[in-house]
Every structure is written in C-alpha cells, then in structure tokens.
Amino acid sequence: MRTILTLCLIQALTAGAYAAEIALSFDDAPQPGGWSLTGTERTERFIKVLREKGVPPVVFYANPRGEQEENLSRLLKYGEAGHVIANHTNDHPDLGAVSGKEFVQSIATADAALTPIPNYKKWFRYPYLNEGQDAEQKRYFVKNYLKQNGYRSGYITIETFDWYIDDHINTETKQGNPVDKSHWIQFYIAMIVELVEFYDNLALEVLGRSPVHVILLHENDVNALSLPELIDQIRLSGHTLVSADRAYEDPIADTKWDQHRFSQRRLMAIAVESQYEGQVSSRWIDTDYIDQRLREAGLLCQENYFFCSFSSWLCEKIC
Numbered sequence: 001m002r003t004i005l006t007l008c009l010i011q012a013l014t015a016g017a018y019a020a021e022i023a024l025s026f027d028d029a030p031q032p033g034g035w036s037l038t039g040t041e042r043t044e045r046f047i048k049v050l051r052e053k054g055v056p057p058v059v060f061y062a063n064p065r066g067e068q069e070e071n072l073s074r075l076l077k078y079g080e081a082g083h084v085i086a087n088h089t090n091d092h093p094d095l096g097a098v099s100g101k102e103f104v105q106s107i108a109t110a111d112a113a114l115t116p117i118p119n120y121k122k123w124f125r126y127p128y129l130n131e132g133q134d135a136e137q138k139r140y141f142v143k144n145y146l147k148q149n150g151y152r153s154g155y156i157t158i159e160t161f162d163w164y165i166d167d168h169i170n171t172e173t174k175q176g177n178p179v180d181k182s183h184w185i186q187f188y189i190a191m192i193v194e195l196v197e198f199y200d201n202l203a204l205e206v207l208g209r210s211p212v213h214v215i216l217l218h219e220n221d222v223n224a225l226s227l228p229e230l231i232d233q234i235r236l237s238g239h240t241l242v243s244a245d246r247a248y249e250d251p252i253a254d255t256k257w258d259q260h261r262f263s264q265r266r267l268m269a270i271a272v273e274s275q276y277e278g279q280v281s282s283r284w285i286d287t288d289y290i291d292q293r294l295r296e297a298g299l300l301c302q303e304n305y306f307f308c309s310f311s312s313w314l315c316e317k318i319c
Ligand SMILES: [Zn+2]
Pocket: 027, 028, 088, 092, 126, 127, 128
C-alpha cells in the first residue's frame, strides 16, 4: 500500500516535468562500510548497477584519506570501470575551519594519491560546498591556487541531502529499531525526483533553458541500495542520464563563474547575479522539513518521545 501511494506521489510530482539531461556525481568516495554493506561490497554494487543499467560514466569526488590500500583499490576499481575520479581534498576539511594554506595542502595531497588512478581528472569540489564565502582573502587564495594548478570546477546544479537520509537509517539500525528498507528507499527516491524537478524549474526561471545538470549524491549505502530504482525513476520521469564530461561542457561551466562566491552551486550563483527573487534552494535541503515528512511517512518516531528510549516496540506503535 505504501509503495503504491509513493509511486502515485512520484507520478503526481513528475507530471508535466521538463525533460532534462542529468549527470550523477558521488562525493566522499570511498566511504567506509555503512548500515548494510561493507565498503568493498558497495563499490562492487555501484559498478555493477551502473554497468547493467547502461549509465554513462559518472564522477566520484574522492577523499583518498592517506594512501590506505583499501581506499586506493576501491578508487582504482571505479576508474578502471570507466568512471571519472576527481579531487574532493585528501581528508575533507571545511574551509570555514582551516587556513587556506592547510586547505590547498589537502588538495595537493589528494592530487598526488589520485594521479596514478585511471580516469583521474583535475576537477575540484569543495567539501560541504564551502568556498569560504565570507572570508574573502581565503576564498581568493584557494580559487587562485585552483586556477593556477589547472583545476576545473566540480560544480553542482541539484543539491540533495541524501547523506541525511543515510544518517537516519544508520542511526535507526544502530538503535535496533525495525528498518523497512523498501519503504525508506521509496521515500528517498520520491525526494530525489522532487529535487530534480525543483532545480530544473529553477534553471528554467534563471536561464530560460534546462542545462545539463549535475546532481550531488554521496557514495553511501542509501544510494548503493536504491540505485537501480533511482535510475529507473529518473528515466521514467522523462530525463536522460548523461556522462559527467558532457555535463561540464554545458555553457554554465564557463570559467567566468568559477570566481563567484557560490560558484559550486552554479544555479544559485547565476540566480544571485541575475537578481532572481524566487527560492533558490529546495525545502528538501532543510532537515526540519525532511524530519517532518519522515514522521508523516511513519519512518521516524515522534522526536524524543519518552517511551522510545525504553522500547523500540512502543516507539514503533507510536509511529
Ligand atoms: Zn564531501
């Protein structure tokens, strides 16, 4: 019943949607084992599903985190399977919390580890998409480093909080609460489909056209497990999956935008410059809103409900 309702919801949300071209990008690769898969299992599953579904090469924004053998061998597998490996720093620092010098050192360390991997490209995505927006000096320092060292911007056009859903499932699993994986996945896919429509509509408003989109996802279990259905649903919504290379050939990849303080959220940068007055971010990147929808769907208990701390059974009943 829930599945049918969710599918109806997806169809309602996508009715009349514009047909967009979309490239998939997965950040923080390779992540350690999660709530369902070991790291190695996840890598194998990503590669298998992408191949079986005939998805053109995606991009994995990598954090090699030192030269740990398992990390490099998983990145090697992605590269050998034809996917692009790109730079997301060595250890995922937040530019708001470290100096510009420390930050570029992390980029350089990742570059040295990733250079031998096939299909490594000098595309760069900032951790947390934090370009040091308000710290002007630091922002220019890093942007100049990237320019001088031949990096292209690994911008996105569709932001998602996939990681937030993955975190929730992880917590529920660790707390021993019953986790209906298929229900979570249906919820997750409906969320992603709505995000695609939101950002494509934003593009139509600010550009007057649908660009080749880049969707921000993470190399985590929720994506590994939902991937076959997610791919199908994106296609059923009328969209086409294209390679990451093709996405970054779109006119919005023009390097003139790279210096902008929101350059990584490319549509936001363009919207700000064109003095667009509408919403530039979806409600699905608001964690309070996501939690409310999860509670309505019966996937989360009422927050801090007294009995939940004693019994997941009572908690489940309340849900
Ligand atoms: Zn990241």
